[in-house]
Amino acid sequence: MSIPNTIKRQARPTHPGEMLREDFLPDFKLTVSGLAMALGVSRQTINELVHERRAVSPEMAIRLSRLFGNTPEFWLNAQRAVDLWDANQTITNVEKITPLKFA
C-alpha cells in the first residue's frame, strides 16, 4: 500500500544530482570530467549538477538518458519532484485560491 497522495511528503525528494553522484557515477565508473566529456557539456555543468546547485534541464535529461540507457522522463520526473517540493515551500497566498466548480 502506498501513501495517499493527499499527504504531503515532509522530506525533500531526491535530487537528480544525488542520483548521479551516489549511483550512476560509481556504477558506471565515471568521473565528473569523464561524464562531462561523454555528454558533450562543460565540466562546470556536471560539477554543479552533482552538487545539486543546478537543475536537470530538458536538454540535459535527453543527454543523460541517451548515455545511461533510460528515459528523459526518468530524470525530469526526479527534477520535477524537487521543483514541486521547493515551490510548495516558497509559494504564498495559495490558500486564497478557492477551488471552482463547473459553471
Next chain:
Amino acid sequence: MSIPNTIKRQARPTHPGEMLREDFLPDFKLTVSGLAMALGVSRQTINELVHERRAVSPEMAIRLSRLFGNTPEFWLNAQRAVDLWDANQTITNVEKITPLKFA
C-alpha cells in the same frame, strides 16, 4: 496497444496554454482577467500563458491545480511534453553520445 515509445511523435504536444484557452476558460466561464484574479497573479501572466508564449511554472501548476481541482502533475506533464519536444528539435550533438553499459 500503444505506440512504442521509440517512435518519435511528429506533432508538437498540446501546450497547457491551449488547454486553458480551449477548455478550461470556456468550461468555467472565465476570462483572462478573471483567471488572473482567481489565481492571484497578474493579467499579463495569464495572457502570455494562454497565448503559449510562456511555460507553466511549478508555482503556476500548483495554483492552477488548486483552482481547477486537479493536480500540479497534470499541468507539469503537459508542459514537460512540450519542453521535451522542443529540446529534441534544438539539441545538437546528441548522436555523439554513445550509450554505456555497466562497468
Next chain:
DNA sequence: GGATGTTGACATGTGTCACGTGACACAATA
C-alpha cells in the same frame, strides 16, 4: 452621448538560472 469599466495587447524592467570559458589551487597518481 458621455463617463466608466473591462478586456486584451504591448513595452519595459528585474531577477533568476542554465551554460560556456578561463583561471587558480590542491590532491593523487603514473
Next chain:
DNA sequence: TATTGTGTCACGTGACACATGTCAACATCC
C-alpha cells in the same frame, strides 16, 4: 615531475517568469 581529477571563483550571454504601466477597443450604464 608531469598528468589527471576535483572544487571553486569570476566573467559573460541568452532565456524566461513575473510585475507594472499604458493604450486602444469595446461594452454598459446614467
